[in-house]
Amino acid sequence: MAGNDILTIIAVLKAKTGQREALRSALKALLLPTRAEPGCVDYALFQLTDEPDTFYVRESWRGQAALDAHVALPHFQAFAKNMDALLAEPLKLVRLTPVDA
Amino acid sequence: MAGNDILTIIAVLKAKTGQREALRSALKALLLPTRAEPGCVDYALFQLTDEPDTFYVRESWRGQAALDAHVALPHFQAFAKNMDALLAEPLKLVRLTPVDA
Numbered sequence: 009m010a011g012n013d014i015l016t017i018i019a020v021l022k023a024k025t026g027q028r029e030a031l032r033s034a035l036k037a038l039l040l041p042t043r044a045e046p047g048c049v050d051y052a053l054f055q056l057t058d059e060p061d062t063f064y065v066r067e068s069w070r071g072q073a074a075l076d077a078h079v080a081l082p083h084f085q086a087f088a089k090n091m092d093a094l095l096a097e098p099l100k101l102v103r104l105t106p107v108d109a
Numbered sequence: 110m111a112g113n114d115i116l117t118i119i120a121v122l123k124a125k126t127g128q129r130e131a132l133r134s135a136l137k138a139l140l141l142p143t144r145a146e147p148g149c150v151d152y153a154l155f156q157l158t159d160e161p162d163t164f165y166v167r168e169s170w171r172g173q174a175a176l177d178a179h180v181a182l183p184h185f186q187a188f189a190k191n192m193d194a195l196l197a198e199p200l201k202l203v204r205l206t207p208v209d210a
Contacts, residue, residue: 104158
């Protein structure tokens with residue numbers, strides 16, 4: 009795909025035992041500053057109804073450069089520093105290719 | 110949640126070996142008739158970029174009743190009849206609870 013195409017991903021984050029609410033708070037804190045980034049098209053947080061230790065972040069970005077910029081910003085870096093304490097397994101990124109009608 | 114709240118799910122569908130394009134076509138055929146259903150808020154199809162045999166359908170419905178109505182309609186029933194031939198494992202529904210900022 010071209011560098012400026014919209015990049016759509018789901019980030020999957022599973023909390024360590026006992027860290028569910030701490031992870032939820034840390035993810036909530038990312039929502040507003042991330043949505044204010046110029047390269048962010050969509051950034052929405054969900055908790056799996058049947059597996060509440062697991063969270064999905066639905067993200068769309070104005071290309072890989074926008075995602076690269078996001079992970080370098082202070083609000084994401086602050087979150088990244090806590091990932092080892094909060095996550096039961098490494099953050100997983102599921103990259104999605106849209107299929108149109 | 111109340112019966113009329115928006116219900117957001119991801120349907121996960123993995124193609125049998127050799128059935129990827131057939132599954133893709135069958136899922137594409139659902140997009141327009143499903144979006145025309147009065148209970149459908151969002152219905153978007155994606156292929157996993159790094160696991161192209163797997164498709165996600167991002168769905169939002171005006172409550173469980175709207176989803177129940179959807180699976181009873183002819184376009185979904187036609188798809189359901191082919192699921193055994195197309196899918197490597199049973200369709201999985203991931204129910205998502207939104208977390209707001």
